[in-house]
Amino acid sequence: MYVAVKGGERAIDAAHDWLAEERRGDPEVPELSLAQIREQMSLAVNRVMAEGSLYDPELAALAIKQARGDLIEAIFLIRAYRTTLPRIGHSRAVDTGAMRCDRRVSATFKDAPGGQVLGPTFDYTHRLLDFKLAAEGAAPVARQAEPTEAPTPRITEFLNRDGLIQDEAHSDETPADMTRQPMEYPADRALRLQALTRGDEGFVLGMAYSTQRGYGRNHPFVGELRIGAVEVEMEISELGFDICIGEVTLTECETVNQFMGSKTEPAQFTRGYGLVFGQTERKAISMALVDRALRWEELGEENVGAPAQDEEFVLAHSDNIQATGFLEHIKLPHYVDFQSELELVRKMRREAEGSMKEAAE
C-alpha cells in the first residue's frame, strides 16, 4: 500500500524564516553589501564564477551572500540562474596571448622575455595571521613602476619554434558543449577542458595531486602561469562584423611535461592546459595536470590504471553540483523506500526463524 504524506509546510516556512535571520547574523553588526563581497572577497567571487560557469561578479557576490558563504551552495544558485538565461551566442576564442597580465611567471625559464611578474600573489607571504587586519586601517597603496610596452610571448612558443614541444594543432572546429548535449564517453579534449574548467576545485586539485604522488605521473613543470584581463569578442550577425562585448579576467596555466619519442619521432615535451575564469591559480594548475593525465591515449602512453587517467571517473565526478545534489538528496524523506526495505528485512528474518525452527524439530 502506498500512502502519500503531505504536511510540513508550516515547519518549512519557519525554517526558511530562521535561515534568513541567521543569514543576517547579529543585527548590531553592519550588513555586508554586494560591493563589499565583490571587492574584498574577490577570490571567493572568482571561484563561484568559475564553477558556476557564469562570469558576472555582481551575481556571484549576491549568491555568496544568499548562501551565507557556502561556496558550493552559491555555485548552485549561479548554475540555476544560468539556466534561465537565453543563449545569445558564443564568443570568438579569447586570445590569451594578448592578455594584459597582472601576473606572469615561468618555472622553466628565468629570463623569459617579458619577465617574471609576480602580481598580487600569496606566494612568499609567511602565512602568519596578520592581526593588523582585525582593525580597520587606511587603504594600502601598491607601488608602481614604469610599465614596459614589450609583449609577453608564450613560453611554449619558444619551445615550439625549435620543435621541442608537441604542437597544438590550430583549428576552428565548433567544440561540443556539455551544457547543450549530455556528456558522452569517450569525450574529446574540448569536452574534457570544459568539464575541468567548471569542475570542483577540491576534486580537480585532488586528482592533480594524485598524479604528482605517482598515480599516473607525468612530470609537470609550470611552463607559464598568467593572470590578467582579456577582451571577449563576438560576431554580431546583424552587423556583419565582430565587436568586443566585454572583458574577463582569466588564469591560464601551460605545463611542460615529460617528453616522449619513438623510433620515427625525436623526443619532445608534451603539454597540459588550464584556463579558468578569474584569479584562480590553484585550479588552473590542477586543471593542466589533469588535462595532461587524461591525454595518455592520444600521446601513446600506457594506461597504468591511475584514477586521473580514467576519463569517465574524472569527468563524471568533477561537478560539485551534480555530486552535492545526489549526495544530499539522501537526507530528504525516503519513508516509503525505507518502509519497503524494512518489510523485506522482517520477512527474511521470519523466514530464517521459520527454517531454523523446522531444523530444530
Place this chain on the structure above:
Amino acid sequence: MNVTEVGTEARQRWMGLLARAPAARLAELFEAAVAAPAHAWLRMPETGGVMVRGRAGGTGAPFNMGEMTVTRCALRLETGEVGHGYVQGRDKTHAERAALVDALMQGPKAETLREAVIAPLAEAEAASRRERAAKAAATKVEFFTMVRGED
C-alpha cells in the same frame, strides 16, 4: 582601405568601449552631453549568456569555457540611424545608452558625442589599464647572480 572599412573599424572601437564602460560613468557623460533622443525599439533590451571560448594550449582547437552575462538591444532614431547596444552585465539602461550613442555616432551629433562621451571613456579606460600595468611592473623580478668565492 575604403570608407566603409574605416567606418566599421571606428564603430567596432566605440561599441567595444561602450560594452566595457562602467554603466554609471556612461550615464553621467551621456546625460551631460545630449538630451536622450526619441527612438523606436527594434529589439527591446534583453539579458542573456554568451558562451566564452578558449583554445586548448592557448592556440589550438577551441573549447567552451563558460558563459558571461551580456545585455543587448537595438533601436532606431526618428532621424533613421539604427543603433546596437551589446554590453557586459545585466544593466538594460546601459545597453540602451550604448545603442543610443551608437546611433548618434552615425549622425550629425557624432562629433559632440566623440568629445563628450567616447573620448573621456577611452581616456579613463587607458588610465586604469596603465595603472594596473604599472603595479604589475613594480612586481617584476630582477634577478642578480650571487658572486660565489670559488676562485
